[in-house]
Every structure is written in structure tokens, then in C-alpha cells.
Amino acid sequence: MALKVFNTETRALSPFEPLEDGKARIYACGPTIYDHAHIGNFRTFLFFDVVHRHLEWSGYNVRFVMNLTDVDDKTIGGAVKAGSSVAEFTRPFGEAFLADCNTLGMLPADSYPRATQYITQMVDFVVRLIANGHAYVADDGAVYFSVASFPRYGRLKGIDTSTLKVGARVSQDEYEKEDARDFALWKPAAEADEKAMAAWDSPWGRGRPGWHLECSVMSLTELGDTLDLHLGGEDLVFPHHENEIAQSEAATGKLFVRNWLHVKHLQVEGRKMSKSLGNFVTVRQLLEEGYDPASIRHQLVSAHYRSDLNFTRDGLDASRSAVQRLVNFESRLEAVPVGDGEPSGLRDVSAETLAAFRAAMDNDFNTADAMAALFGLVNRVNALLDARPRVPAEDVASVRDALSSMDRVLGLLEVAKASRSVDASLASWVEERIQARADARKRKDFAAADAIRGELTARGIVLEDGAGGTRWKVLGPAAAASGAAPK
RNA sequence: GGCGCCGUGGCCAAGUGGUAAGGCAGAGGACUGCAAAUCCUUUAUCCCCGGUUCGAAUCCGGGCGGCGCCUCCA
Numbered sequence: 001m002a003l004k005v006f007n008t009e010t011r012a013l014s015p016f017e018p019l020e021d022g023k024a025r026i027y028a029c030g031p032t033i034y035d036h037a038h039i040g041n042f043r044t045f046l047f048f049d050v051v052h053r054h055l056e057w058s059g060y061n062v063r064f065v066m067n068l069t070d071v072d073d074k075t076i077g078g079a080v081k082a083g084s085s086v087a088e089f090t091r092p093f094g095e096a097f098l099a100d101c102n103t104l105g106m107l108p109a110d111s112y113p114r115a116t117q118y119i120t121q122m123v124d125f126v127v128r129l130i131a132n133g134h135a136y137v138a139d140d141g142a143v144y145f146s147v148a149s150f151p152r153y154g155r156l157k158g159i160d161t162s163t164l165k166v167g168a169r170v171s172q173d174e175y176e177k178e179d180a181r182d183f184a185l186w187k188p189a190a191e192a193d194e195k196a197m198a199a200w201d202s203p204w205g206r207g208r209p210g211w212h213l214e215c216s217v218m219s220l221t222e223l224g225d226t227l228d229l230h231l232g233g234e235d236l237v238f239p240h241h242e243n244e245i246a247q248s249e250a251a252t253g254k255l256f257v258r259n260w261l262h263v264k265h266l267q268v269e270g271r272k273m274s275k276s277l278g279n280f281v282t283v284r285q286l287l288e289e290g291y292d293p294a295s296i297r298h299q300l301v302s303a304h305y306r307s308d309l310n311f312t313r314d315g316l317d318a319s320r321s322a323v324q325r326l327v328n329f330e331s332r333l334e335a336v337p338v339g340d341g342e343p344s345g346l347r348d349v350s351a352e353t354l355a356a357f358r359a360a361m362d363n364d365f366n367t368a369d370a371m372a373a374l375f376g377l378v379n380r381v382n383a384l385l386d387a388r389p390r391v392p393a394e395d396v397a398s399v400r401d402a403l404s405s406m407d408r409v410l411g412l413l414e415v416a417k418a419s420r421s422v423d424a425s426l427a428s429w430v431e432e433r434i435q436a437r438a439d440a441r442k443r444k445d446f447a448a449a450d451a452i453r454g455e456l457t458a459r460g461i462v463l464e465d466g467a468g469g470t471r472w473k474v475l476g477p478a479a480a481a482s483g484a485a486p487k
Numbered sequence: 488g489g490c491g492c493c494g495u496g497g498c499c500a501a502g503u504g505g506u507a508a509g510g511c512a513g514a515g516g517a518c519u520g521c522a523a524a525u526c527c528u529u530u531a532u533c534c535c536c537g538g539u540u541c542g543a544a545u546c547c548g549g550g551c552g553g554c555g556c557c558u559c560c561a
Contacts, residue, residue, distance in 0.1 A: 031561070044561040072559055157490085157557090211559045233561030240559075264492080265555065272555075302510075303500060308493060308554070315499060318511035325510080328524060360501090368501045372509035379509090379526095386518095386526050446520055453522075464523050471524090 003362045008237060008260040009156050013364055018228040024060040027219040029232035032069040033093035034078045037100060039281045039311055040273045043266040044233045046297060047305045049106040053409045054361050064109045065222045068094050071115040072211050076196045085197035087116060100283045103293045105415035111222055115214040119200045122209045122217045125251060126185045134250040141188035141205045147181040150246045157238040183243050184210040212243040220248060230257040234264055267310045294416035295320040301367050323416050329378045330413055333400050335468055339390035346384060346395035350402040353377040357406050374406050420474055430461060434470050
């Protein structure tokens, strides 16, 4: 069973065969950091993370690069408005973005290149394209890529662009293109560009790079001429990625990307997310509303990346319960009575689950199917454990290993634990209360015992009486409980 | 207008020819001092019509409904 991925270019599933055995070079189109990233962005980025994790889990030596776009119309516009440079203007958004990524449990990338750091390489790249006849300098000082010079243009989108009429909707005065399909590699500096310190010297005068150029140059510089995977949101297929292919292959003469993966756009409450519809949601907003990161991660990863996914508050509640079931299961495994006992069959269940999980993930990252395998383990093991007073320690260990193994890919427990950690003073207070309640129960003073339970419940702490004593857990983000410990 | 996707139980969502995963929610039951957790039982003519096939949620045609891209929005 080997990994198969759906390649946008061929519109078919094909075996993942990296350029170099055992190595995976991945480039992910990250956000433009002119504002806080929204929940839709994170569907895409969380999928990137699943790819990243699954490949590492599968034993690949992964190099994962995600760019942060800091030079484009929006960052420049924002910088001008704020009276600062693009570097200053974008810095906090970049930092906030990385913080959000961390909150949602995304593995760090090996590199987060920004356009402002690659100006020299971009200029060199354009020089190269001009030299080999794929680009030309227009009268206005802009450099355009000549689409006519690249016959394979349009293959990603699956369209024949040669039929497009020149000049149809291209503004007559602003551009000096030879062909309507041509796109800018380098743009002459406008006043705003200078103001935002987003203009650099070049052989064609002051100017700045075009958006498509940034990604090509950064990916080629960071990862080499041929990438194994290039990831992005579906909106980037055309023209962004189409243009990247053209300019990259025209420059290197080599295949640019072996597999293109594109994530379907998220919907919010049944509609496309947009500012005008007023359904624009950021991660930090959701956290303020009291939702926790694990719920968000769960919901965004719960559907296959090429399927519609409708993000809703109700769905978040459902995800919260689903994650809680996992957390409960994990803590049960920690406390389960072990002993010699006869073989329980748990090891077979663990192995079967892992095989099913792997098959699902290998099938173009089918996270929904993979989660079914995961929850199947929970169901089967819970039932088995209920039926036996004790099971061999190794059997339980096999389940624990399977669970943590799958979570290395899904990251659900990981995020749940990170966001629900409890500080020591609260913990010792809870332990003290539990002891007091135990004493009350011993006296059969259930009214007192229930009062203590209520006291804890009010702070989001739930007690579970079991054979081995009373265990407790915090429901919801740690914020709800932290600082709640009375003196 | 051009290109494309989707329509599965109350909600979410897998399944692309062999007879419906999983999550959430609901109902009943077991366990519990009460709970929580867990288990058991229970809820689907797979949008409609026609066709292909021994057999279709899965393939083809038509219809209805929803959505996306075509704008430097992931």
C-alpha cells in the first residue's frame, strides 16, 4: 500500500513518487500577511499540516517550506495607510499567523520565506527569462512573461488560452503587454511602492516583483528545480500556479512540480466566506467565543480536502464532543487495570486499526476515513475493556501506541492537551477537594459530596468515580479553569 | 456566458459496480448513592425520473436544487 495523491494537473490519482527516494520536497502557498488569517485559510493550512505529518509519519525525510507573502497590492496598500513600510506593517500579522498555526497544532515549517528576502534572486531570475527569450521589457519599465513562448501554458487549469482574444478586457493605457495572457514578472515602482519601501533597484529601474514570481523563486531557491508537492487553495490554480509553471519551467528547462494539490474552499454557515457577507471568522475570534483549538482543528480536518466543508458553530460543538471522546479514551487507557490475564485480542485490534488508518491516509489523505478507523479503535477497545476485569499490560500498550501513532498525523489529542493543561495550584486544590468529597462519601454524607462536585463543576471540572478511585478532568480550554483555584 | 464540483439517516461526513464507515444529537436499557465515563439496542426507499447491468448510492442521459473558480481571495 503506497501513498496516492490527486494531481490537479492530471486530474487523477497517481502514486506519490518523489524525485529522490525517501525524500519529500514540499512547497505550500501560505498567506498574504496583510490581515489576520481566517478560518478558511486554516482549512487549507491545516491540510498542509496533515500532508506534512503524514509524510513524516510514513518515513519520508520531509523538507516543508511555506511562504508568507509580504509584497503585493494589499500589503503595500496597508503599509501606506498605516504610514509604515511593508516590513513593519506585515510583521505583526506574520507573527500572529505563526502563533495561530502553533495554536492549531501545525508542525513548524523548515522555512518561511518572504518575498522581501529574495529580491536579488528574483531579479536574477527575470534576467534569465529575458535572456532566453521568455520575457520582455515593456515601454513602461515592466517586465512581462511571454506566454506565447511557453506552448504548454494552460495545462494545469486544463484550458486552451490561445483562443483568448488580445486586448479584450486589458486596460489599454495601463499596460504595455504584447499579449493579453502575458503577466508581470516585475512592475515599475509606483509612488505607493516607494512609500511602503517596497521598491528595489533593478536593471529595469526601480520596481517590485510580481506575485507569481515570488513563489517560483522562493520554491526553486529553497527546494531545487523540481518539487514533489506544491500545495495551495483552489483559487490559486489559475492564474497563480499556471504562471508559476510557465516561468519556472521556462527558466530551468525542468519539470517544476510533480504533484499539484489544491484544497477546496471552506464555506461558513453555508456560504462562501467573504467580508461583504459578514461571515469572516478568525481563529482568535473563535477562541474568544470560547471554542477550543482542538475543536477547530477537528472540524477543519474532518472532511476530505477536495470535498465541500461547511464550517458552523454547531459543527464546532460536535467536534468538541468528538475530541472529548478521544481524550476520555486516552485517559481510560492510562488507568486501566492491567494484569496477566489471557490474551485479549487488543493487539490484533490495534494492528488492524493502524492498517486501516494508513490505507485511508494513503488514499489521497482521506482524513474522514482515517478518523473512522481511529474511532473504530475506541469503540472496539472500550467494549473489550468493559468485558474484562483486567488485561495484559502489553495489550494495553499496543492500543496506546496505536492511538499516539495516529495522533502524530491528526494531532487532535496533542492540541487538546496543549490547550487544556492545568496549572499546579489548581491541580492541588482539586485533589484536596476530591479527598474531602471522598471522606464525605465514606460517611454517606452524599449531600456534602454533591456540594463539592457542584463546586468543581462550576469551574469546568468533571469528576469520574471509578474502581481505582476518583479521576477528574477539565472540560474546555484551560482558560476557563485557570486562576479559578481559590486561596 | 465559460469551466468545474456537489446533493448519503435530525446535523456533519466516508464509501465510485456487489448490496450503506465514523462523529454529533435523540430514544430505551445496563452500570452508579447521584453523576460522569463506558457498553448494549434503536433511527437511511443514498434529490427525482429514465437507462445500462445478473446486480448501482456508485456508470450513462434528463430534470430539480446547492456551491465554487473565471477578479494578486487559501
